[in-house]
Amino acid sequence: MEQQEPQLILCEDGSHTIFLPALNETYHSTRGAIPESIHVYLKNGYFETLKPGLLKVLEIGYGTGLNALLTAIEAESRGQQTEYHSLEPYPLSKDIWSALNYGQLLVQESLWSQLNEAVWNEKQILTKYFNLLKEKVKLEDVQLPDEYYDVVYFDGFAPRKQAELWGVNNLKKLYQSMKPGARLVTYTAKAQVRRDLITVGFEAGVVKGPPGKKDMILAIKKEI
Numbered sequence: 001m002e003q004q005e006p007q008l009i010l011c012e013d014g015s016h017t018i019f020l021p022a023l024n025e026t027y028h029s030t031r032g033a034i035p036e037s038i039h040v041y042l043k044n045g046y047f048e049t050l051k052p053g054l055l056k057v058l059e060i061g062y063g064t065g066l067n068a069l070l071t072a073i074e075a076e077s078r079g080q081q082t083e084y085h086s087l088e089p090y091p092l093s094k095d096i097w098s099a100l101n102y103g104q105l106l107v108q109e110s111l112w113s114q115l116n117e118a119v120w121n122e123k124q125i126l127t128k129y130f131n132l133l134k135e136k137v138k139l140e141d142v143q144l145p146d147e148y149y150d151v152v153y154f155d156g157f158a159p160r161k162q163a164e165l166w167g168v169n170n171l172k173k174l175y176q177s178m179k180p181g182a183r184l185v186t187y188t189a190k191a192q193v194r195r196d197l198i199t200v201g202f203e204a205g206v207v208k209g210p211p212g213k214k215d216m217i218l219a220i221k222k223e224i
C-alpha cells in the first residue's frame with residue numbers, strides 16, 4: 001500500500017479526518033472522527049478494561065493520533081496508568097497533523113503536540129499516567145510480546161481496501177500478544193473478519209456501531 005497526498009477534510013460533526021486519494025479511503029467515518037473513536041475504542045475497549053495498575057493498549061494504525069489523544073485524556077482524568085503502543089508504517093507529516101483540529105476541539109493543544117512530536121521507536125513518558133511507544137512498522141513485521149496487552153484497537157484501513165492487514169496470520173499474532181480476557185475492538189463489522197477471529201480462537205461478535213454504522217466487531221480472548 002502506497003501512502004500518497006493525504007488531504008484534510010471536515011466531518012459532519014466539525015472534526016477533521018484525512019482522505020487518501022490513492023486508496024479512496026478516509027481515516028475515520030465522515031459522520032464524525034471524534035464520536036467514532038470514542039464509541040469504538042474508548043467505550044467498547046479502554047473503559048471496559050480499566051483496572052488497578054498498568055493497562056496496556058496496542059493500536060494498529062496510529063494515523064492521526066486521535067485514539068492516542070482520547071486515551072491519554074482519559075488516563076489522566078481517571079488516574080489510570082496506561083502504556084500505549086501504536087504501530088504505524090506511514091506517519092503523517094507535521095504539515096498534516098498540525099492542521100488537524102483535535103487538540104483545539106478537545107481543548108488539549110499541548111498534549112496533542114506532545115503526542116505527535118514524540119520521537120518514533122522510543123518509549124516516551126508523556127504525562128503522569130500515560131506513556132507512549134509509536135513504532136514505525138507494519139503489523140506484519142513487528143514482534144509482539146506474548147500475553148501482554150489488555151486491549152487492542154484494530155484501526156487499519158477497511159478490509160476491502162487492505163485485505164492483507166486483516167489476514168489470519170496477523171490475527172493470530174494479535175491473539176498471541178493479548179492476555180486471557182483481553183478485548184480487541186474494531187470499527188468494521190465484516191463477517192469474514194469475525195469468522196477469522198473465531199478461527200484463531202477469539203469469542204467474536206458484533207455490538208452496536210458508532211454514529212452512522214449499525215455494528216462493529218468486539219472480540220474477546222477467552223480465559224482458559
Ligand SMILES: C[S@@+](CC[C@H](N)C(=O)[O-])C[C@H]1O[C@@H](n2cnc3c(N)ncnc32)[C@H](O)[C@@H]1O
Pocket residue numbers: 001026027028037060061062063064065066067087088089090091137138139140155156157165
Ligand atoms: C484508518 S487509518 C488510521 C486511524 C488512526 N487510528 C486515527 O485515529 O487516525 C489506518 C492507519 O493504518 C495504517 N497502516 C497501514 N498499513 C498498516 C500496517 N500494515 N500495519 C499497521 N498500520 C498500518 C495507515 O497508515 C493508517 O494510518
